[in-house]
Amino acid sequence: MWSTSREWNMQIVKETNEMVRAFFPNIPIFPVIGNHEANPLDQFPNPEDCPAELTNGWLYEEITAQWSRVVPGLENGTVLYGGYYSVLLKPGFRIISLNSMFGYSSNVWLTENSTDLASELFWLEAELGKAEAAGEHVHLLGHIPPGIVSAERTWSREYNRIIWRYENIIRAQFFGHTHSDEYEVFLEDDRAIGVAYIAPSQTPWHNYNPSYRIYIVDGDRPYTTRLVLDHTTFIMNLTEAHETNVSRWYGLYNTKRDYEMASLTPSDWLDLSYRMAENRTLFDLYWRNYLSAADPALAEECDDICYEQRLCDTVTSDRNDLDACYEVIRRKRKGIEDIIYKKKN
Template sequence: MLRKVQPSMWRCQLMWGLLLLTAVPSRAKLGTFWHVSDFHLDVNYTAGDGDVTKMCWKKAGGYDGAQPGTFGDYECDAPLALVESAVDAMERIHPNPDFIMWTGDDTAHVDDNSLTNVLKNRFPNADVLPVLGNHDYYPKNQLPPTENDLQTKVADLWKTWLADEYADFKSGGRYYRDIPNTSVSVLALNTLIWYKSNQVTAPETDNDPAEQFKWIDDTLTELAKRKRKVYIMGHIPPGTFERYQQKKEGFHWFQERFNKKYIEMVQKHANVIKAQFFAHHHTDSFRLFFNATDATRPVSYMLLVPGVTPWRSSLSEETGANNPGIRLVTYDTDTGLVKEISTYYLDLTQANNNNRADWKLEYNFTKNYQLNAINPTTLYNLTKTMKTNRTLFDRYYSANTVNLEKPEVCQEKCQRLHWCAITEVDYERFSQCNAASSTSAWAAGTLVAAVVLILRPW
């Protein structure tokens, strides 16, 4: 026998049910992707007792008599054993990512086919989103802003990944991709045409080579109308290199006019850009972008992924080497917000001694930096705390070379350099920040009054 429910009781039950539904927050749908870069595969690398002329394509400071190990050497680019171990680790740790960001400098001086096949074979179902690095073109750095033979060959090599984007990549080295079943779109840029070492685009007769800035503006405007959440990826980053102490004005990569235009682009489209992912430094760091009219309000951030190559840079003494690193990013597929960044690394010395590549979790970003979220505001608060909290800065510095260098080697001048590089992407503002105070004044968190008027409030 059915029990008759009174209308008033039915309405009460319905209202109570609706209250329960609204009281329970909806669970975010989380996705993941790998970000890897700067493999610098050297097919001539020879471990053990081999021909020293074939050990490395370059050995900084000349050959010292030491034989490189199976998985690499801090003076050399990556052997195939190291590259395969990195991809093995990716497959073991998280075999089913939504996609893979592959941000260049992969086979600097040899045929690109071998590394491409490694990724294809291990991740046959993943979208791989690649861009060219400055060493992925010959002669290095000199990529023209127009369609060229090498770029066409690379486009053909990556055609299975970039079927819909093939034409854009072939003609301009850039494209965008909507990630399936998410609200996220990835904008892949050709940063080589903005590189200061690219003599093809160096003459200041063209302020928008290949009209890439116009393409970015048009594309981001359209993606915003579609309510997409955008990640920007590229190889060479804007701003200055955090590990070059020899210049108060900073050591940078973009031609200055392109650096300014990039900052303006980010400021204009900050609402749709959820994060930026770049490489080239081989180090682990991040950058902040601020509102065009309010220099105290951060609006966007960039993450710099460490390299797989352990090669010791010959740029300057302090640029140093690094342990190999790879990165897994967890994100909200609806909002595009980055929820976690997990960096894995290989202790290269230990791997060679044990003849086994044991990739381990180096750190989780939120736990390491005691953050409840990853966004421009929390990262800015982190940098302000790092300025006077040496313990927190030491965690950052350990991560910077992927757990290789000890933090005590970075004292006040070095610490200031990192802080200014993170907070001042504009070249002039970086120079003002880096040259503004004596080391003792900076360490104490104070600046002379005249400089305070110029710099962003600390």
């Protein structure tokens, strides 16, 4: 991961962008910046007070050039400044793509200053304020999920406050980074107000199978909600591909059908977490999907501690707040109030 260079990273950004563009011609594409684009990896200094030779200007210039070719209506200013943007996909429907490495604890620049690098959250709040005034629905895209252990605490807390405030217009949030298939429910007290979808990855690191996902979103119609209605995840079984020399992609599972969900509202996701807490068989299905159906010979086993941790992950969107985590573990332990729990990793 450390054997990268500016030239190498830019080449990969360029090739990936061109490949996606070639396979999805004339389809709007909304890229998100990730932690491996930087060189050295993970490092995203504050453009406001960083010496010129240490900035990521070289990277932002390249992604601006590449993304301008696929993102409809992209105004380049914020990409060039900090790797984030906001575009109106169609009247009433806005896409905001974030540079979440300003909230990633492996970005060591945050040890110097953890107060909203590149003024990104300040900008996000202003964008959402304008979107609310204009009656728009918004989808948020990012790389590092806001509740994971390596999310930086200040950023995690402030991001959640913004989600609470704009619950009424934020209709979906999409993240990656962990390589695992998971989700994070956002809660305000006991009420589920949002969910972050964390899709599994193409890369098989951690012995997973390569994966991709198709989301079905409420589309163009009067009174559309722009909510995610369902999603299906596809994988390629790497063991089988090695044995047969054929890469066969197939649907691994469908969310509504396989998790028996009536719909995909935040409270349905919270309900799934509670049901998994009380039903290990249901959790085992989630765990198989979490690993993209990894080869059993290579797959990580999920012992009882892992079971509780993974349940906890599904209800943690602010890593400073473990109340929902304790509640889901209490349900798993069938009502033992006195939870002594320490989050690993």
